[in-house]
Every structure is written in C-alpha cells, then in structure tokens.
Amino acid sequence: MRIAVMGAGGVGGCLGGLLAKSGNDVSLIARGEHLESIRENGLKIIRPGSEFIVEVDATDNPLEVDQVDLILFTVKTFQNRHVITSLKPLMGPNTSVITFQNGVESHEQLGTILGPNNILPGAYWASSHINSPGVILEDVGARISFGEIDDTDSLRALEIRKIFRDAGIETELSPDPLTVLWEKFVVLSALAGITSAAQTRAKELLQFPDARKMFCDAMEEALAVGLAKGIGLPATLVQDSLEYIDGLPDFQNSMHSDYESGRPTELEAMSGSVIRLGKQIGVQTPIHNYLYSILLPHKDGVSEE
Amino acid sequence: MKIAVMGAGAIGGCFGGLLAKRGLDVTLVARGDHLHAIQQKGLQVIHPDGKYSIDVKATDDPSEVGPVDLIILSVKTYQNEQAIPMMKPLIERDSAVITLQNGIESPAEVGQAYGPERVLPGVAYLLCNIDSPGVVRQRAPVARMTFGEANGNQSVRAIELHDTFSKAGIEADLSEDIMRSLWSKLLYNTPANGLACASRLTPRAFFDYPEGNALFHTAFQEVAKVATASGTPLGDLDIQGAMKLVAQRPLDGRGSMQTDLEAGRPLELEAIVGAVGRIGRKVNVATPLMDLLYALLLPHKNGHQGDD
Numbered sequence: 001m002r003i004a005v006m007g008a009g010g011v012g013g014c015l016g017g018l019l020a021k022s023g024n025d026v027s028l029i030a031r032g033e034h035l036e037s038i039r040e041n042g043l044k045i046i047r048p049g050s051e052f053i054v055e056v057d058a059t060d061n062p063l064e065v066d067q068v069d070l071i072l073f074t075v076k077t078f079q080n081r082h083v084i085t086s087l088k089p090l091m092g093p094n095t096s097v098i099t100f101q102n103g104v105e106s107h108e109q110l111g112t113i114l115g116p117n118n119i120l121p122g123a124y125w126a127s128s129h130i131n132s133p134g135v136i137l138e139d140v141g142a143r144i145s146f147g148e149i150d151d152t153d154s155l156r157a158l159e160i161r162k163i164f165r166d167a168g169i170e171t172e173l174s175p176d177p178l179t180v181l182w183e184k185f186v187v188l189s190a191l192a193g194i195t196s197a198a199q200t201r202a203k204e205l206l207q208f209p210d211a212r213k214m215f216c217d218a219m220e221e222a223l224a225v226g227l228a229k230g231i232g233l234p235a236t237l238v239q240d241s242l243e244y245i246d247g248l249p250d251f252q253n254s255m256h257s258d259y260e261s262g263r264p265t266e267l268e269a270m271s272g273s274v275i276r277l278g279k280q281i282g283v284q285t286p287i288h289n290y291l292y293s294i295l296l297p298h299k300d301g302v303s304e305e
Numbered sequence: 306m307k308i309a310v311m312g313a314g315a316i317g318g319c320f321g322g323l324l325a326k327r328g329l330d331v332t333l334v335a336r337g338d339h340l341h342a343i344q345q346k347g348l349q350v351i352h353p354d355g356k357y358s359i360d361v362k363a364t365d366d367p368s369e370v371g372p373v374d375l376i377i378l379s380v381k382t383y384q385n386e387q388a389i390p391m392m393k394p395l396i397e398r399d400s401a402v403i404t405l406q407n408g409i410e411s412p413a414e415v416g417q418a419y420g421p422e423r424v425l426p427g428v429a430y431l432l433c434n435i436d437s438p439g440v441v442r443q444r445a446p447v448a449r450m451t452f453g454e455a456n457g458n459q460s461v462r463a464i465e466l467h468d469t470f471s472k473a474g475i476e477a478d479l480s481e482d483i484m485r486s487l488w489s490k491l492l493y494n495t496p497a498n499g500l501a502c503a504s505r506l507t508p509r510a511f512f513d514y515p516e517g518n519a520l521f522h523t524a525f526q527e528v529a530k531v532a533t534a535s536g537t538p539l540g541d542l543d544i545q546g547a548m549k550l551v552a553q554r555p556l557d558g559r560g561s562m563q564t565d566l567e568a569g570r571p572l573e574l575e576a577i578v579g580a581v582g583r584i585g586r587k588v589n590v591a592t593p594l595m596d597l598l599y600a601l602l603l604p605h606k607n608g609h610q611g612d613d
Contacts (some may be wrong), residue, residue: 194601290594293519293520297511297514
C-alpha cells in the first residue's frame, strides 16, 4: 500500500517505520535534523526487545509525495491548521486518512478540508518518542484502534487493518471510534492538566487524596461534556480510568513532558477542548477552566533564555 | 523588658535586631549555621541605608533563657508543631506572645498551648531575607508591623509594647481589629503565592494575562467569602485593593512561597493556601480554586531537598 505519514515523530515514526519494514511504500513527512538523519541513515526504531533500521522516503514537502492510498495524520494538534491543507495534493479518489492524535476534534478539522468520508478516527496507546534525530524509541509496544465514523466494517477499513497487523502492530477495528477517542480524551485531558500544573507525574501525584479527587472531578467534567454530546461513554468510566492509571507503571504523559521542557503544548486539544465543547452544549467545566488558565501562559512554549 | 524571638530568620532577625539595638534584653532562638554565625560574629543586618552588626544573645535552647515578658513567634508556620512546645521555659504568669507569621491559625495554636489571653496576633510588613548564615537583609527602609489584642482592647501591655517598638524604630500599628489585618494579608498572600506557584510565573506576570487576572479575582473572592463567613467581613473594596496591590508589584517580584518552591524548600502551603479551604469547610463556603491549588502543590509541600 502507498502510505504517507504526516508527522514522523514518536507515533508517526514508529507506525511508518513498521509499515515500511513490512513492505509498504511509505513516505514520511518530517522536518529539520530528524529529516536529515532519516535521509542519510534511514529510520531507526528501538522496540521493547528488538531494534531495526529501515530505508524510507522522507521529505518536508508534501508536494513531492503525490497521491497515496492512506495518510496517517500524526502531527501535534497545534500544527493541524498549518498542515491539513498541504495534504490536498496527496488525496486521490480513494485515499483514506487516519488521525492518530490527542483530543476529539481533529477528525472534524480534517473532514472539513479533506472530505468527512475520507477520515477514519484512530487512537494510539503506547509510549514512544524521538530519542535522537532519526531514532524512535518505543517503550511499550504500539496498540492502535481505528474505524469508520458511521459504524460499518468497510472494505477499506478491513484492508488497512490487515496491513497494520502484517506489520506487527496490535490493531483493533472499532465499530465506534469516536467513543474510543472520547474514552481516552476524558482520562488524558484531566491527567495532562493536573500533572502539568502540579509538575508531578501521575504515580506520585495520585498518592494524595486531594489530587485524586481533582483528577476524578476533572474526568467527570469531560465525561459530562461527552455524554451531553451523545457519545456512548460508560457511566463507570471515571472509576475504571482511575484503576487503569493506578495499574500503569510510572510514566509521563506527553503534555506534561512538553510543558516541563518548555515546548509548545497541546493545551487547546486537552482542557481547551473540554471547555469549548462544554460551552457549546451547556456543560460547566470549572476545574478545566482553572487548569487551562494556569497553563495558558506557557502554551506556546518558553523561549530559551 | 526581656524578649525572646522564636525563629530568628529574616523577619525575626530584623525585628529582634532592632529591639536589641535599642538596648533591650533580647535573645534570639535559632538553629544550625545561622545560630553559630550569630554567636560568633553577632547578627549582621544589611539595611537599605547601610549595614550594622549587633551583639545579641542567641541560643537553640529556650531553657537557657528562662521566663521572658514577650515572645515574638516568627518561625515558618510548618515549624509551629515543634516550636510552640519548645517555648514552655520562656513562659511565666504574664508572658505575652506576638505571632508574626503567615496565615491566621498561629494565634489559636499558641492559645491552645498556653492560653488565648497571652496571645497578641500580629502581621509583619517587611520584605527581607537571610542572605547567608548570620546575615539578614532588610529590603524596605522601615520595618512595619501591626499587632493587637485579639478582643481589640487597648490593653496596658499592648500600649507598652507599642511604645517599646516605636522607640526601637519599628513602625508599629496597634490594631483594634487585628484579625482583619491578618485576613487582609492572607487575602492578598494566598492568591499571589498559590497562583504564582501553580503557573510558574511571578504574581504580576500571571496577573497580566486576562485569564490570570480573572483567576486572581476568583481567588480573592474565595478568600474574602471565607473571611466574611468566619467573622471578618471582607468585601469588594478589599478585593479591589488586593487586585491593585498585585498590579503594582514589580514584574520579577516573587512570592515567599514561590521562592521556597523554586529553591526546593518546604512550603507554608498549609498556612497560606490550605487554611482557606479548611476554614471554608467549617463555615460552609466552597473554595474550588483554593482546593485545586492546594492539591496541585501538595507534592512539593515538604520540599525536594535531598531528592535525586
């Protein structure tokens, strides 16, 4: 399959590298030193228990890629409005686009410009990041889920699932991908907000009953927004998610990591989105409002002094 | 008059130093390197108008001091639990205690241990810090404080203390509503420190963002409501005054708790932020923003010195 990966960072680089290794025609769209290194030395993927280098096309100019069968859209959400339009030349009559991003608004943003029927919302669970230019380090094996918004086992979705599975990626085809996105969003928006503002990882922070309560209250707010929008979220989501987070080993979510390092953060796609969608549908979100205001000054990163 | 200063940090050092300089019988109760330096070289005070050195008694053992007429309690609030019991040898029938600390709970804590009639709550208004062991830096030319009897009486002892302070060059105000002074300082101090610590900006820098400005206003309202419900009415004028105080701060001026946070030292989180939520729960006032700030800062409460 002819595949373009928009954003070859932790998520895109890992998926793109695995798909290239299993024989697909993959083009990575990347930038800067990372791009230079991939062009010169190939893309190196370090997985739990294995590592490999794969030769893969890489460019910073989508116009060089031409039409593809599948686009994986894996940039940070704050880049969406700059890059979505640049994908138009890659769209053929049957091109599918899977979004693997945080938040719940990306598929709509892409749909507006690239055609809503071409978009398959996806979710990604793993921990992977650019370790050094050209090198992706995957701490936990990638697991993905995606599907058609209108709940059909389309031929294209089945075909795409096959190429992911053939590449060794644990893949689930979801009949209700928006619910999957929201389940992740309810947890992550709350977690990203409180861990960043507390500058403390979940494992330590959630030992404090006061902080656990804030985390749960923030999840309840996002859950209420989702339910008001008609998303089929389970009523036990907050309790289930708390247990899920408690069961994970110590980790740092990407927004906390970005905030701590002074890089731009996905605040708009996290608390910002909870607030915006809550306002649209008349649900109050006080905790997310506070977290958003506290984190807003550093949203675009902190310039190095 | 015989005076003991419990906690000869920046505040205790500056006020204790001024009283000793005036010739009063002052003993500083301190610890560690700071104590050793004072014992060896006297207390050095760097004042905007110049430096002075005072040969003042200093010890870490209050039983060496014996009963005094006045104790100034100026330890960090999280040291109260240790410091208040240590004061026992200093106390006799007529000993008075002035608390010069952040928060509003210290007078009650001292009162519980030694009787509420001893306690004159106080507030220090003085920018100062410890420069190095034995050296305190007073950043404002005049050392100001407000104190008074909890019941508002202009008692003989209060008037005497006021006279003593004035003669030592301390700009002291004898208040008839001292709890209002304590709450007024907390009204400002809680949002300034809590929001600055959470946002990792100085109070003024965060205030200059529209969203930060709105959060300051919400925070001031929460503290004012708790103060009002617990018997000290603070209203819109007080909130406007506090907003103005933040607006006038220098852009790079940090709150005391923020300085401690950045240095990895223990925080006065309970006295400055936690107290508002705790008291709010007793008087049925919701404090969602204070509760959030408290929860966010809890992991840093005991400091990070000695961490990896």
